[in-house]
Amino acid sequence: MKTFTHGTLSDCGLVPMARKKTKTPTIKDVAAAAGVSTSTVGRVLGGYGYASPETRRRVMKAAKQLGYRPNAIARSLKTKQSRIIGFFLSSITNLFHARIAEGLQEVASSYGYNVVICCTGLNANRASAFGQMLLESQAAGVVFSVPGDEAVIRVAQSLLDNDIPVVTCHGSIRIPSQDRIVCDDFQGGYLAAKHLVELGHQRIGIIGVKDSGTSARRIQGAASFLKEHGIVPSRVSIVEVVSYSTESGYTGVKLLSARDEKPSAIIAANDLMALGVLECLEEMELRVPEDVSVIGFDDSFAEMTRPRLTTVALPMYEAGQVAAQLLLERIERKDVGEERFITLPERLVVRESTTVYR
Numbered sequence: 561m562k563t564f565t566h567g568t569l570s571d572c573g574l575v576p577m578a579r580k581k582t583k584t585p586t587i588k589d590v591a592a593a594a595g596v597s598t599s600t601v602g603r604v605l606g607g608y609g610y611a612s613p614e615t616r617r618r619v620m621k622a623a624k625q626l627g628y629r630p631n632a633i634a635r636s637l638k639t640k641q642s643r644i645i646g647f648f649l650s651s652i653t654n655l656f657h658a659r660i661a662e663g664l665q666e667v668a669s670s671y672g673y674n675v676v677i678c679c680t681g682l683n684a685n686r687a688s689a690f691g692q693m694l695l696e697s698q699a700a701g702v703v704f705s706v707p708g709d710e711a712v713i714r715v716a717q718s719l720l721d722n723d724i725p726v727v728t729c730h731g732s733i734r735i736p737s738q739d740r741i742v743c744d745d746f747q748g749g750y751l752a753a754k755h756l757v758e759l760g761h762q763r764i765g766i767i768g769v770k771d772s773g774t775s776a777r778r779i780q781g782a783a784s785f786l787k788e789h790g791i792v793p794s795r796v797s798i799v800e801v802v803s804y805s806t807e808s809g810y811t812g813v814k815l816l817s818a819r820d821e822k823p824s825a826i827i828a829a830n831d832l833m834a835l836g837v838l839e840c841l842e843e844m845e846l847r848v849p850e851d852v853s854v855i856g857f858d859d860s861f862a863e864m865t866r867p868r869l870t871t872v873a874l875p876m877y878e879a880g881q882v883a884a885q886l887l888l889e890r891i892e893r894k895d896v897g898e899e900r901f902i903t904l905p906e907r908l909v910v911r912e913s914t915t916v917y918r
Contacts, residue, residue: 585627647661673888687711749777769808827855831860859909873906
């Protein structure tokens with residue numbers, strides 16, 4: 561059998577096929593295919609100026625069919641704006657934030673924008689670095705879904721000072737922004753307490769988070785229902801922990817257990833905390849829901865717990881969509897006007913972790 565050593569293809573009796581050159585489509589090609597001027601194509605693909613919905617549709621269709629890819633660097637130099645939307649969040653492992661990001665990305669991508677995830681991990685230096693990156697890359701706009709610490713507040717103000725629109729989506733009210741999307745946390749707390757009282761529970765424990773407006777509103781909602789329905793305040797135990805974490809939920813149960821009035825039901829400020837509640841109750845050999853009923857918030861992974869968690873569901877996917885819509889209106893129309901405040905309803909999802917008090 562004949563073997564070949566290193567050499568050219570021709571040494572092996574093989575002749576390489578000549579590559580067929582393909583022409584890269586230009587903005588003129590797109591304009592011709594769409595039946596519009598090159599300046600109109602530039603406005604549509606660049607996201608500046610006005611174009612009718614029909615014109616936009618024709619241009620986008622022509623660009624897609626031709627495989628045209630605009631020069632992002634040249635475009636951002638001309639418009640002083642990239643097609644980047646920043647999304648500040650504190651944790652990428654929390655499905656709560658993942659759902660916001662999914663809704664945000666769906667709407668943003670339909671307008672030709674890309675979402676850049678800025679996970680701060682509640683680290684001030686990291687938040688500042690992300691802010692500087694977004695300024696240098698001439699971001700089109702930014703959505704914040706984080707607590708309002710000093711570093712985040714400075715970043716948001718710096719973006720606004722540089723004419724970059726800012727929207728908060730279930731973020732701290734301390735963060736300066738032009739529009740805000742929140743979920744009705746008071747209503748959510750009210751619904752959680754209502755469910756437990758209707759099941760016959762009178763001794764209720766609530767685990768909140770220190771210095772959190774969201775947690776405070778949920779506690780206020782629950783307390784409001786309990787007061788309206790004559791639940792004796794001494795039978796309601798409220799403790800506050802340091803964070804929305806499994807560990808904090810575990811700690812909360814320990815704090816409640818030290819009280820004279822042991823709860824027959826517990827409301828945790830989110831599902832991660834509720835998971836810690838379930839773990840601690842199991843260690844204490846208390847059954848859920850037979851001995852203690854448990855409710856969480858968010859509906860982020862409540863289907864995956866055992867027992868499956870009763871929770872107050874937040875419309876986070878829809879919140880991300882609304883955040884994108886408000887931000888894009890700020891980006892593409894500079895005359896939107898005063899701050900807009902959108903409140904989305906919450907709903908109770910009953911599963912296996914709550915039952916009738918016996």
